[in-house]
Amino acid sequence: xxxxxxxxxxxxxxxxxxxxxxxxxxxxxxxxxxxxxxxxxxxxxxxxxxxxxxxxxxxxxxxxxxxxxxxxxxxxxxxxxxxxxxxxxxxxxxxxxxxxxxxxxxxxxxxxxxxxxxxxxxxxxxxxxxxxxxxxxxxxxxxxxxxxxxxxxxxxxxxxxxxxxxxxxxxxxxxxxxxxxxxxxx
Numbered sequence: 382x383x384x385x386x387x388x389x390x391x392x393x394x395x396x397x398x399x400x401x402x403x404x405x406x407x408x409x410x411x412x413x414x415x416x417x418x419x420x421x422x423x424x425x426x427x428x429x430x431x432x433x434x435x436x437x438x439x440x441x442x443x444x445x446x447x448x449x450x451x452x453x454x455x456x457x458x459x460x461x462x463x464x465x466x467x468x469x470x471x472x473x474x475x476x477x478x479x480x481x482x483x484x485x486x487x488x489x490x491x492x493x494x495x496x497x498x499x500x501x502x503x504x505x506x507x508x509x510x511x512x513x514x515x516x517x518x519x520x521x522x523x524x525x526x527x528x529x530x531x532x533x534x535x536x537x538x539x540x541x542x543x544x545x546x547x548x549x550x551x552x553x554x555x556x557x558x559x560x561x562x563x564x565x566x567x
Contacts (some may be wrong), residue, residue, distance in 0.1 A: 383436045384554040385462040387453050389471045389494045394445050400514035401527040403543075404470040405441050407512065410540070411547035412439070424452035433555045438462070449494040450501035464502060469552050470546065471495060471507040472527060474535055476513025478535065479542035481549055483510050483562045508558055 390405030392394065398406070412419060412428060417439075419426040425440040442452035451562055457467060468483075471494060476482060486506040489495035499505055518526035531539055549565040554563075 382434075382466070383438065383460060383462050383464045385438045385440065385450070385453075385460065386503070386550055386554075387467065387469045387498075388439065388441050388448050389446055389469065390441060391445050396528070398530045399528050400472050400531060402445060403472045403512045403514060406410075407470050407510075407543050407546045407550070408439050408441055410543040411550065414544070414547065417480060424455050427456070432551060437551075437554050446494040448497055450497035450499070453498055454501045464504070464507050465558075467507050468550060468552070469495070469498060469507060471509060471511055472514045473511035474514055474516045474523065474527065476511060476515075478513050478515040478531075479538060479545075480513035480567050481510060481542070481546050482513075482566050483508065483549060483553065485558055485562075488544045508553065510546060510549055510553070512542070546567070 387561040388404035388408035390402035428439045
């Protein structure tokens with residue numbers, strides 16, 4: 382069985398440790414732990430990993446956040462992966478930092494990357510892992526907040542949370558959506 386996991390973020394060193402790049406961070410941490418590497422391909426950095434009999438494909442779109450759906454749609458078609466086997470990993474300001482929530486569908490909640498995915502898939506019914514980045518910003522400063530780095534004093538805790546998100550991804554691919562939700566939604 383094949384799965385596609387899409388980490389949302391923006392390319393470039395200026396974005397590397399920003400809250401908006403947590404999707405990339407989760408996949409990079411998982412790759413380091415399981416010894417697989419990303420390589421630059423069309424529209425995305427891609428990687429493959431076999432885990433417990435499952436073929437898992439990972440992408441980190443190079444289209445920037447607001448056009449993430451383009452890479453997702455391209456690789457779903459290229460690798461013939463059905464939407465029910467797709468998991469999108471994204472930042473979420475509605476959750477406290479480090480909390481994760483796996484959902485089978487939902488609105489884009491004003492998130493431009495999710496909005497683009499929704500437009501290109503023609504549905505809101507795709508699984509997503511929302512990684513909390515908190516909402517500690519003044520009114521009207523949301524963009525500045527998500528494009529700022531995680532606080533240095535939260536780095537050790539952030540690594541633990543990234544690991545937990547990686548475990549949730551592997552659970553989604555091996556045990557299914559409902560079990561992943563039961564085991565990892567907080």
